[in-house]
Amino acid sequence: MQVIIQNLATEYLDEGSGTAVLFLHGWMDSLHTFDALAALLPPTHRIIRLDLPGFGKTERPKEAWGLDEYVRFVDNFIKKLGVEVDTFVGHSFGGRVILKGAAENIFHADKLVLIGSAGIAKRNTPRHLFFNIIAKLGKVATAIPPLSFWKEKIRRRFYTRIGSDYADAGALQETFLKTISEDLSESAQKIDTPTLLIWGKNDTATPLSDGERLARLIPRAQLEALDGGHFIHRERPEEVVAFIRNFIC
Amino acid sequence: MKTVAVFFGGRSSEHDVSIITAHTPIIESLLATGEYDVWPVYIAKDGSWYADKAMNNIAYFKQDGWETKIAAQKKVQILFDNGLTLVWPGLMQKTVRMDIAFPAMHGTYGEDGSLMGLLRMANVPFVGCDIFASAVAMDKALTKQVLAAEGVPIVPFVWFTKHDWEQNTDELKEKIVRLRWPLFVKPVHLGSSIAIAKVKDEPQLENAIEVALHYDDKVLVEESVENLIEVTLPIMGNDEPRPAGIERPFNKAEFYDFNDKYLSGNKTGGGVNSQYSEIPAQIDAELAKQVEDFGTRTYRVLGCTGIARVDFLIESERKQVYVNEVNTLPGSLYAHNWKTVGISSVELVQKLVAFAEERFAAHQNLTYTFDSDILKKAGIPKSPGGTA
Numbered sequence: 001m002q003v004i005i006q007n008l009a010t011e012y013l014d015e016g017s018g019t020a021v022l023f024l025h026g027w028m029d030s031l032h033t034f035d036a037l038a039a040l041l042p043p044t045h046r047i048i049r050l051d052l053p054g055f056g057k058t059e060r061p062k063e064a065w066g067l068d069e070y071v072r073f074v075d076n077f078i079k080k081l082g083v084e085v086d087t088f089v090g091h092s093f094g095g096r097v098i099l100k101g102a103a104e105n106i107f108h109a110d111k112l113v114l115i116g117s118a119g120i121a122k123r124n125t126p127r128h129l130f131f132n133i134i135a136k137l138g139k140v141a142t143a144i145p146p147l148s149f150w151k152e153k154i155r156r157r158f159y160t161r162i163g164s165d166y167a168d169a170g171a172l173q174e175t176f177l178k179t180i181s182e183d184l185s186e187s188a189q190k191i192d193t194p195t196l197l198i199w200g201k202n203d204t205a206t207p208l209s210d211g212e213r214l215a216r217l218i219p220r221a222q223l224e225a226l227d228g229g230h231f232i233h234r235e236r237p238e239e240v241v242a243f244i245r246n247f248i249c
Numbered sequence: 250m251k252t253v254a255v256f257f258g259g260r261s262s263e264h265d266v267s268i269i270t271a272h273t274p275i276i277e278s279l280l281a282t283g284e285y286d287v288w289p290v291y292i293a294k295d296g297s298w299y300a301d302k303a304m305n306n307i308a309y310f311k312q313d314g315w316e317t318k319i320a321a322q323k324k325v326q327i328l329f330d331n332g333l334t335l336v337w338p339g340l341m342q343k344t345v346r347m348d349i350a351f352p353a354m355h356g357t358y359g360e361d362g363s364l365m366g367l368l369r370m371a372n373v374p375f376v377g378c379d380i381f382a383s384a385v386a387m388d389k390a391l392t393k394q395v396l397a398a399e400g401v402p403i404v405p406f407v408w409f410t411k412h413d414w415e416q417n418t419d420e421l422k423e424k425i426v427r428l429r430w431p432l433f434v435k436p437v438h439l440g441s442s443i444a445i446a447k448v449k450d451e452p453q454l455e456n457a458i459e460v461a462l463h464y465d466d467k468v469l470v471e472e473s474v475e476n477l478i479e480v481t482l483p484i485m486g487n488d489e490p491r492p493a494g495i496e497r498p499f500n501k502a503e504f505y506d507f508n509d510k511y512l513s514g515n516k517t518g519g520g521v522n523s524q525y526s527e528i529p530a531q532i533d534a535e536l537a538k539q540v541e542d543f544g545t546r547t548y549r550v551l552g553c554t555g556i557a558r559v560d561f562l563i564e565s566e567r568k569q570v571y572v573n574e575v576n577t578l579p580g581s582l583y584a585h586n587w588k589t590v591g592i593s594s595v596e597l598v599q600k601l602v603a604f605a606e607e608r609f610a611a612h613q614n615l616t617y618t619f620d621s622d623i624l625k626k627a628g629i630p631k632s633p634g635g636t637a
């Protein structure tokens with residue numbers, strides 16, 4: 001289905017009826033990342049999923065967006081549907097959006113579920129340093145030829161070590177830099193909604209230590225770790241759904 | 250040997266489908282006759298024109314990096330000096346004059362009459378519908394209005410522009426509410442089911458209209474045909490339209506659940522694969538008769554020539570046949586369908602070329618110029634001003 005939000009044709013699915021659960025997918029992913037979870041959740045829930053701007057079938061914003069813009073967008077989407085969200089479920093970047101939205105009191109829900117959530121910046125790791133430099137150079141780097149050349153060079157060198165999210169982001173590179181440059185540790189402390197954290201023990205994108213850190217920061221959090229990686233909701237949908245059901249029912 | 254220019258590609262979302270239509274069946278059948286010197290004229294997505302006989306082979310468009318390869322080629326220019334001439338400029342300038350043009354471009358610029366306008370200006374015979382039928386068929390609302398005026402049954406509808414909707418929302422809503430729900434919302438100029446939605450209540454209606462107006466500046470809202478059987482009928486000819494087999498595609502509504510989905514993606518492919526359709530459609534003889542009758546009437550009323558395809562919506566319980574829309578360039582000419590009525594692809598393209606020449610000849614016999622003394626009377630000084 002489509003709906004227009006902030007002049008962007010937005011793809012979403014709205015299935016079932018009952019208490020509303022809104023799913024937000026990760027970077028470079030789409031609403032279909034939750035297909036297995038959606039199929040396994042009992043029909044007593046209204047399951048709403050959308051493609052975030054720039055991903056899946058939703059149009060890409062004309063300017064580079066920061067995290068706040070994504071939060072505002074999701075808020076507008078909720079208002080347009082006229083739905084009261086009972087539970088937010090976010091994976092990776094989607095979790096980041098939820099952390100921010102909930103901390104700022106823009107999202108209101110009874111429960112939050114964060115799966116392999118992003119939001120905890122690692123200080124002094126090569127990854128962090130790299131993005132910090134790139135983020136600071138920003139557009140300047142692309143404008144000045146020697147620098148842009150140099151940027152390409154580091155980009156290639158760091159490519160394998162850092163993961164490909166940034167390199168793959170293409171037209172969204174600037175958005176990526178804007179959204180990942182924000183550490184949400186302070187936001188996490190402000191969240192008073194009961195929060196379930198689900199993590200893959202072998203997650204390399206957002207390691208389990210991030211989950212543990214969030215569990216300490218969010219006042220009413222519980223952490224469940226499963227054998228698996230960053231896409232634990234696709235690897236072990238039955239177990240992930242079981243945790244979610246127990247938590248929200 | 251007659252020279253034929255086959256036009257394909259184009260700045261439209263149906264660029265890729267056009268490459269297929271141009272090659273199968275058009276170019277391969279024209280070549281198979283041994284009677285034509287075939288010149289592929291390819292218009293890239295950026296609007297650049299190229300013509301190179303290597304492109305007569307569809308394999309050209311399947312090789313790695315073909316787009317970069319083409320971009321490195323010399324662009325072709327077109328001369329309209331009473332006839333259509335391809336010109337490759339440069340020191341070793343080359344020109345080839347075309348005897349016939351064969352448009353194979355779907356969608357915007359190709360199927361909407363733009364290309365036909367160009368070919369009319371060039372005064373070259375061209376295959377398929379002329380500018381007027383093409384332009385009307387490109388607008389679903391205009392098509393319905395023309396058909397309704399001639400008594401061809403269409404589904405009741407309301408149309409409006411973006412501006413109308415913004416200015417007179419309440420008035421339009423009143424009209425829409427009077428239609429029999431559920432309703433379909435469609436952008437009038439698009440195909441491939443882009444931004445088409447079936448709606449059951451007012452909030453859904455408003456959202457769907459907003460989506461449709463995001464893609465087009467004119468939208469129609471029409472009653473939904475329930476107990477739906479969809480059929481399509483390819484037709485060819487000029488003054489004596491001849492129908493092919495009534496075809497029932499199975500890859501349309503069956504693949505979409507309109508009850509809870511807006512169609513947002515492009516459907517893949519343009520031609521209906523014969524494996525997914527039934528020819529002739531197993532429908533009542535009475536319905537089949539109506540389809541042929543309304544089909545040929547539609548063809549005439551819109552002034553189609555050469556070839557076209559008329560789509561129908563049938564309410565199978567009330568046995569009501571409605572004309573839904575007209576496609577003036579059926580994907581791959583619906584050669585698979587023509588085969589079922591005994592017309593091979595080679596015969597098909599030969600007939601289409603003959604229809605093009607027939608229409609062109611008829612045009613040449615019309616009187617387009619009249620002697621007039623209007624200039625003499627206009628009180629303009631005899632010698633150019635200022636130079637005397």
Ligand SMILES: Nc1ncnc2c1ncn2[C@@H]1O[C@H](COP(=O)(O)OP(=O)(O)OP(=O)(O)O)[C@@H](O)[C@H]1O
Pocket residue numbers: 404433435439440441442443445471472473474475477479501502560562573574
């Ligand atoms: N009034 C209607 N009642 C029932 N179904 C409809 C109606 N209008 C459209 N549909 C369904 O939606 C599909 C697409 O509609 P339509 O053919 O008008 O759009 P299109 O964009 O031109 O699509 P295509 O390129 O497939 O012809 C139809 O094939 C049919 O299944």
